[in-house]
Amino acid sequence: MFVVLALGSVAATSPGDGASDRRQPMVSAGDDSSLWPYTSPTTAFEDRTLAINVLVSGDPAETRRHLEERSDGEWNETAPEEEDVSDAGTDERVGTSTAWGTADGSTRYLYATTDGDPSGGRWIDESYQLHDGDYLGSRHHIRAYESPDPDDEWTAIQAHGEHWDWFRLSHTVDSVERSQQYVEREFMGRHYVTDVTRVHLGNDRGSDADGWVTIVDLDGGDPPFHLAFLGLLPGAMLATRVSSRNPLDALVAARVPRALLLAGSLIALYFFVRFGAIAVETRLHGVDPRFIAGAFYPFLAVGLPVCTYYFARSLDRPTAFAAGSIGFATAILLDYTVLGVTRLPVNVFVHRFSTAIALGFIAVGASHTVRVDPEDHDFVRLGALLWMVTLLVPLLRFL
Numbered sequence: 001m002f003v004v005l006a007l008g009s010v011a012a013t014s015p016g017d018g019a020s021d022r023r024q025p026m027v028s029a030g031d032d033s034s035l036w037p038y039t040s041p042t043t044a045f046e047d048r049t050l051a052i053n054v055l056v057s058g059d060p061a062e063t064r065r066h067l068e069e070r071s072d073g074e075w076n077e078t079a080p081e082e083e084d085v086s087d088a089g090t091d092e093r094v095g096t097s098t099a100w101g102t103a104d105g106s107t108r109y110l111y112a113t114t115d116g117d118p119s120g121g122r123w124i125d126e127s128y129q130l131h132d133g134d135y136l137g138s139r140h141h142i143r144a145y146e147s148p149d150p151d152d153e154w155t156a157i158q159a160h161g162e163h164w165d166w167f168r169l170s171h172t173v174d175s176v177e178r179s180q181q182y183v184e185r186e187f188m189g190r191h192y193v194t195d196v197t198r199v200h201l202g203n204d205r206g207s208d209a210d211g212w213v214t215i216v217d218l219d220g221g222d223p224p225f226h227l228a229f230l231g232l233l234p235g236a237m238l239a240t241r242v243s244s245r246n247p248l249d250a251l252v253a254a255r256v257p258r259a260l261l262l263a264g265s266l267i268a269l270y271f272f273v274r275f276g277a278i279a280v281e282t283r284l285h286g287v288d289p290r291f292i293a294g295a296f297y298p299f300l301a302v303g304l305p306v307c308t309y310y311f312a313r314s315l316d317r318p319t320a321f322a323a324g325s326i327g328f329a330t331a332i333l334l335d336y337t338v339l340g341v342t343r344l345p346v347n348v349f350v351h352r353f354s355t356a357i358a359l360g361f362i363a364v365g366a367s368h369t370v371r372v373d374p375e376d377h378d379f380v381r382l383g384a385l386l387w388m389v390t391l392l393v394p395l396l397r398f399l
Contacts, residue, residue: 029154301391320367321360361379365378
């Protein structure tokens with residue numbers, strides 16, 4: 001059973017480097033071993049990322065086997081003459097309700113000790129990674145860390161939900177609580193599980209972690225559709241505003257379907273990139289999903305501004321800006337709705353807002369009102385520059 005050591009347990013910032021000790025919360029995982037309830041992209045406490053949210057007490061090999069093997073079968077109703085009249089036996093099915101697939105992901109380290117001295121521990125990387133879902137869509141992703149001491153049988157799991165971000169060309173974590181509940185349900189009601197409980201460890205930093213950790217003891221080893229409605233509401237307001245500006249003017253009335261065509265084309269193109277890539281990933285199992293992402297990325301990077309410029313040419317400036325920016329924002333909201341994403345980091349929200357503004361400027365520069373004025377052609381250049389910045393800034397972390 002896992003228990004919490006004093007929150008003042010001492011753990012060195014980097015074992016053996018002579019740095020000053022820092023007080024870090026440690027979780028006891030046995031007689032002598034303990035672990036830090038967070039992961040880190042480096043071997044330093046200052047770079048803490050996500051919280052450990054599932055701890056499994058039992059044989060690590062059995063834990064992995066249960067996660068990787070599906071137990072639910074296609075059960076048929078048994079006829080009376082076929083019923084087993086012997087004494088009721090134990091259900092020997094193994095596995096969980098989900099056949100977790102092997103996953104690739106960035107390395108995250110966990111600090112663990114095995115000699116009872118929190119300051120004498122070491123950093124370990126993942127023993128394995130598993131996922132359930134689409135790499136280029138949304139998925140539940142777990143990193144599992146097995147005890148470095150063979151005599152201590154435990155597995156620490158960091159479970160989180162993430163989705164593929166086409167602008168960052170990587171995954172963005174959107175929840176840890178939802179994936180924690182998902183993994184919890186995998187172990188509930190299984191014959192090989194003695195108990196599934198939650199204890200409060202206070203490791204509530206990172207994403208939507210609440211500090212409660214799921215403890216699994218082994219026996220011997222609705223989508224937020226309201227987001228879609230919110231995404232569609234601005235488009236309806238746009239149509240009302242444009243059509244009511246001058247209901248007697250046939251020329252203005254004709255701009256309504258053109259504005260909707262611009263917004264609809266951006267939504268369709270964005271969904272083509274998202275779900276076209278998922279479809280290819282599903283069919284081509286042996287191909288690295290990152291190659292598929294590279295093939296579809298130009299449709300996003302080049303296709304969206306080109307599409308905006310082309311369909312905004314017959315609109316006036318206010319209508320073009322509204323249709324371009326709101327159309328893209330609606331595409332983002334619908335995408336997150338379908339993927340089940342309900343939380344986003346602030347920097348992602350700011351980035352998407354800036355991207356919508358960039359497409360709005362491109363639409364203004366392409367509009368009929370601006371093109372007939374030879375002295376006012378800076379909007380396209382401004383929008384294109386802002387668009388390039390919004391594409392390049394998220395990719396700077398790869399340098």
